[in-house]
Amino acid sequence: xxxxxxxxxxxxxxxxxxxxxxxxxxxxxxxxxxxxxxxxxxxxxxxxxxxxxxxxxxxxxxxxxxxxxxxxxxxxxxxxxxxxxxxxxxxxxxxxxxxxxxxxxxxxxxxxxxxxxxxxxxxxxxxxxxxxxxxxxxxxxxxxxxxxxxxxxxxxxxxxxxxxxxxxxxxxxxxxxxxxxxxxxxxxxxxxxxxxxxxxxxxxxxxxxxxxxxxxxxxxxxxxxxxxxxxxxxxxxxxxxxxxxxxxxxxxxxxxxxxxxxxxxxxxxxxxxxxxxxxxxxxxxxxxxxxxxxxxxxxxxxxxxxxxxxxxxxxxxxxxxxxxxxxxxxxxxxxxxxxxxxxxxxxxxxxxxxxxxxxxxxxxxxxxxxxxxxxxxxxxxxxxxxxxxxxxxxxxxxxxxxxxxxxxxxxxxxxxxxxxxxxxxxxxxxxxxxxxxxxxxxxxxxxxxxxxxxxxxxxxxxxxxxxxxxxxxxxxxxxxxxxxxxxxxxxxxxxxxxxxxxxxxxxxxxxxxxxxxxxxxxxxxxxxxxxxxxxxxxxxxxxxxxxx
Amino acid sequence: xxxxxxxxxxxxxxxxxxxxxxxxxxxxxxxxxxxxxxxxxxxxxxxxxxxxxxxxxxxxxxxxxxxxxxxxxxxxxxxxxxxxxxxxxxxxxxxxxxxxxxxxxxxxxxxxxxxxxxxxxxxxxxxxxxxxxxxxxxxxxxxxxxxxxxxxxxxxxxxxxxxxxxxxxxxxxxxxxxxxxxxxxxxxxxxxxxxxxxxxxxxxxxxxxxxxxxxxxxxxxxxxxxxxxxxxxxxxxxxxxxxxxxxxxxxxxxxxxxxxxxxxxxx
Numbered sequence: 001x002x003x004x005x006x007x008x009x010x011x012x013x014x015x016x017x018x019x020x021x022x023x024x025x026x027x028x029x030x031x032x033x034x035x036x037x038x039x040x041x042x043x044x045x046x047x048x049x050x051x052x053x054x055x056x057x058x059x060x061x062x063x064x065x066x067x068x069x070x071x072x073x074x075x076x077x078x079x080x081x082x083x084x085x086x087x088x089x090x091x092x093x094x095x096x097x098x099x100x101x102x103x104x105x106x107x108x109x110x111x112x113x114x115x116x117x118x119x120x121x122x123x124x125x126x127x128x129x130x131x132x133x134x135x136x137x138x139x140x141x142x143x144x145x146x147x148x149x150x151x152x153x154x155x156x157x158x159x160x161x162x163x164x165x166x167x168x169x170x171x172x173x174x175x176x177x178x179x180x181x182x183x184x185x186x187x188x189x190x191x192x193x194x195x196x197x198x199x200x201x202x203x204x205x206x207x208x209x210x211x212x213x214x215x216x217x218x219x220x221x222x223x224x225x226x227x228x229x230x231x232x233x234x235x236x237x238x239x240x241x242x243x244x245x246x247x248x249x250x251x252x253x254x255x256x257x258x259x260x261x262x263x264x265x266x267x268x269x270x271x272x273x274x275x276x277x278x279x280x281x282x283x284x285x286x287x288x289x290x291x292x293x294x295x296x297x298x299x300x301x302x303x304x305x306x307x308x309x310x311x312x313x314x315x316x317x318x319x320x321x322x323x324x325x326x327x328x329x330x331x332x333x334x335x336x337x338x339x340x341x342x343x344x345x346x347x348x349x350x351x352x353x354x355x356x357x358x359x360x361x362x363x364x365x366x367x368x369x370x371x372x373x374x375x376x377x378x379x380x381x382x383x384x385x386x387x388x389x390x391x392x393x394x395x396x397x398x399x400x401x402x403x404x405x406x407x408x409x410x411x412x413x414x415x416x417x418x419x420x421x422x423x424x425x426x427x428x429x430x431x432x433x434x435x436x437x438x439x440x441x442x443x444x445x446x447x448x449x450x451x452x453x454x455x456x457x458x459x460x461x462x463x464x465x466x467x468x469x470x471x472x473x474x475x476x477x478x479x480x481x482x483x484x485x486x487x488x489x490x491x492x493x494x495x496x497x498x499x500x501x502x503x504x505x506x507x508x509x510x511x512x513x514x515x516x517x518x519x520x521x522x523x524x525x526x527x528x529x530x531x532x533x534x535x536x537x538x539x540x541x542x543x544x545x546x547x548x
Numbered sequence: 549x550x551x552x553x554x555x556x557x558x559x560x561x562x563x564x565x566x567x568x569x570x571x572x573x574x575x576x577x578x579x580x581x582x583x584x585x586x587x588x589x590x591x592x593x594x595x596x597x598x599x600x601x602x603x604x605x606x607x608x609x610x611x612x613x614x615x616x617x618x619x620x621x622x623x624x625x626x627x628x629x630x631x632x633x634x635x636x637x638x639x640x641x642x643x644x645x646x647x648x649x650x651x652x653x654x655x656x657x658x659x660x661x662x663x664x665x666x667x668x669x670x671x672x673x674x675x676x677x678x679x680x681x682x683x684x685x686x687x688x689x690x691x692x693x694x695x696x697x698x699x700x701x702x703x704x705x706x707x708x709x710x711x712x713x714x715x716x717x718x719x720x721x722x723x724x725x726x727x728x729x730x731x732x733x734x735x736x737x738x739x740x741x742x743x744x745x746x747x748x749x750x751x752x753x754x755x756x757x758x759x760x761x762x763x764x765x766x767x768x769x770x771x772x773x774x775x776x777x778x779x780x781x782x783x784x785x786x787x788x789x790x791x792x793x794x795x796x797x798x799x800x801x802x803x804x805x806x807x808x809x810x811x812x813x814x815x
C-alpha cells in the first residue's frame with residue numbers, strides 16, 4: 001500500500017523556498033515531500049485553503065520532572081478541562097500544563113508538529129525521555145541545563161577550556177540532549193546554598209567560585225559553536241523580570257562577540273526602569289540591537305492574559321514571585337546541576353506590569369526587521385499556554401483587533417509603550433516564518449519548516465478564514481511524517497513522533513576526568529549516568545558540523 | 549418527582565442528574581433513562597431507582613443513599629428532599645435552591661457552592677463547604693446548616709457565606725478561610741482557623757487556639773445576637789445565656805493577615 005498523498009489547489013506558504021501564497025501542488029511519499037506521485041494517489045483538493053509546513057516550537061516546557069510536578073500540584077487547574085478518549089486517542093487532562101498525551105494531541109491540533117522542551121537538568125533526562133515517549137504525534141527534543149553545573153564551573157575556573165568543551169559534548173551525548181540551555185547563568189548555584197544569594201551583574205563574582213556569569217556565558221557560547229551544534233547556546237539571561245534588566249540582556253548578547261547565540265523569552269528581559277520600581281519598555285533598544293547583530297536570534301516569550309504556570313530553572317525568581325502571589329510554590333534542587341521553581345500564576349489585564357509585558361512582547365514582534373531572528377513563543381506555560389498561539393497570531397496580523405485588545409488592558413502601561421503607534425500587520429508569509437521556517441532554521445533542522453523536496457512531510461492545511469484566530473485554532477488537515485493525524489477536522493490515528501538529539505564528537509579521555517567528581521558528589525554512579533542508545537525507541541540524530 | 553433506591557450500588561454512584569435543573573421539562577421516561585456512572589459502567593437512573601411522578605417539582609429521594617454521590621450538583625433552583633443518609637459531594641457547585649437531608653451526609657457537603665441552602669438534620673463528614681484539593685477557594689456564598697456534628701476541615705478556604713454546625717466540629721475548622729462565618733454550637737476541634745486570612749469563627753465552648761492567635765477583649769458583639777436569632781428560627785435551640793452573653797475575641801492567624809476573628813463564649 002503506497003503512502004502517497006497529493007495536495008492540490010492549495011495556497012502554499014513556504015518561506016524557506018521563497019513561496020508566498022502560490023497555488024502549488026505538494027506531493028508526499030513515504031513520509032517525505034517528493035517531486036511527484038503516481039496519478040492514482042489519494043488527493044486532497046485544498047481549494048480555498050492555506051497549506052503551511054508543520055509548526056515548530058523552539059521553546060516550551062512539556063516534559064520532565066518540573067513539568068510533572070506542576071501537573072501534580074495543580075489539580076484545580078485541570079479538573080474542568082478533561083479530554084476523554086476519542087477514537088484511538090488516549091484520554092488526558094488540559095489546563096495550562098496538559099498531561100503528556102494531551103500535550104501531543106493539542107499541539108498537533110493547532111498544526112504544530114515539532115516542539116522543544118527547553119530546560120532539563122541532565123540528571124532528569126531519563127525521566128524527560130520517558131515522558132516524551134508518551135507525548136504523541138509531534139517530534140521533540142530537549143535542551144540540557146549547563147550554566148549552573150558545579151563540575152563545569154570548576155573546570156572553567158581553572159581555565160581548562162579544552163576539557164570544558166569535551167565535557168559539554170560528553171554531557172550532550174550522555175543526556176541525549178538537543179542543545180545547551182543557560183538559565184540565570186551562575187545565579188542558581190549560590191542561591192541553593194545561601195538565602196537570597198543571586199548574581200545581578202554579568203561581571204559580579206559568583207559566590208563560591210572564581211567566576212563571573214560572563215565567563216560562563218562566553219564559554220558555553222564558544223563551546224556550542226566549536227562543537228558545531230545545530231542550535232547555538234539557548235540563553236535565559238540573568239535578572240529575568242527585574243526592572244532595568246535590558247542592559248544585562250544587551251551585555252549578554254555582546255558577550256557572543258559575533259558568534260551565534262539565541263536569547264530566549266526576550267520579552268522578560270526587555271525592561272527599563274529602576275530595580276524595585278515599575279518597569280518600562282525597552283523593546284526598541286533590544287530590537288535595535290538584534291536588528292544590527294545578525295549573529296543573535298531570539299524568541300519572544302509573549303505573555304497572554306489568563307492562567308499560566310511559572311516553571312523555570314531560575315529558582316531565585318520564583319521565590320520572588322511567590323512572595324508577590326503568596327500562593328503555593330515548589331522549590332527544588334537538582335544536585336550539582338540546577339535549581340527549579342514552580343508556581344501558578346495569572347496574568348491580568350488591569351495590572352500595570354502584566355499589561356506592559358503583553359505590550360512589550362507585541363512590540364518586539366512588530367519592531368523586528370528580520371522575522372527570521374525573532375520567532376514566536378509564549379514560553380509555554382510561563383507566559384501562557386501554547387493554546388494561545390492562534391490568538392497571538394491574530395494579534396500580529398490584525399491591527400484593529402490589537403487595538404481593541406489593548407483598550408481592555410491597563411492604559412497607563414499601554415500608553416507608556418509604542419504599541420499603539422505600530423501599524424504593522426504581519427502577512428501570512430511572515431507568520432509562516434516566525435512559527436515554522438525560522439524556528440526550524442534556528443534549530444538547524446534542515447528537513448523541517450519547509451515544503452521543499454526532501455523535507456519531512458509535516459504539513460498543516462487550514463481553511464482560509466478572515467478570523468485568523470479561528471483559522472489557526474482548528475487545522476483541517478494535519479499530516480505528520482506523511483501520516484494523517486487530522487483529516488477533514490476528524491482525528492484519524494495515533495502515532496509516535498521522534499526524539500531529536502545530537503551526538504557531538506568528544507575525546508573519551510574526558511570520562512576519566514569526570515568520573516572522580518561523580519564519585520565524590522553525585523547520588524548516581526558515573527556508569528549509570530549516561531542514557532543508553534537502546535533507551536530511545538524512535539530517535540533521530542541531527543548531525544553536528546565543525547564550523548572551524 | 550419521587551425516587552426510591554431499589555438496588556444498593558456496590559461502588560459510589562455518580563448521580564449528578566438528580567437535580568431539579570435536569571428534571572424540569574423532562575418526562576418520566578426521559579428521566580428514568582438518564583445516565584448515572586456506576587464505577588466505569590454507564591447505567592440508567594431506573595437501574596437503581598424506582599421513579600414515581602407525583603406532579604410536584606420537588607424531588608424526594610428515599611433509601612440508603614450513602615453510596616450515591618453528587619446529588620444536586622450545580623443546581624440553581626428548586627428543592628431536593630432526601631429521606632435518609634446521603635453520599636459525598638452533595639450539592640457540589642450549587643448556586644441556588646435548597647437541599648434537605650433527614651439523615652447523615654458523607655464528606656464534601658456543599659463543595660464550592662456560591663448560593664442556595666443545604667440543611668442536614670444528622671451529622672456530616674469531612675470538608676463541609678470546602679474547596680477541592682489544590683484550590684485555595686472554598687464556598688463563595690450560600691448557607692450550609694448541619695444540625696449534628698461535622699468532621700475535619702469545615703469551610704476550608706471559605707470566602708463568603710454561612711456554615712452552622714449544631715454539634716461539634718472536627719480539627720482545622722475554618723482552615724485557610726478568606727472570609728465568611730462559621731458558627732459551631734458545640735466544641736471546636738484542634739487548631740481552628742489555622743492560616744485564616746479574614747472571616748469569623750464562633751463557638752459556644754472554650755477552645756484551644758494556636759499560638760498565632762492573640763486575645764483582644766471580652767465584649768458583647770451585637771451582630772452575633774442577630775445571627776443567633778436567625779439560626780434559632782432555623783430550628784436550633786439557643787440558650788438565652790448565649791444570646792445575651794459576652795464573648796472572648798481572638799485575632800489571627802498572624803502568619804497571614806491577622807484579620808480573622810474567633811469568638812468564644814465567656815460568660
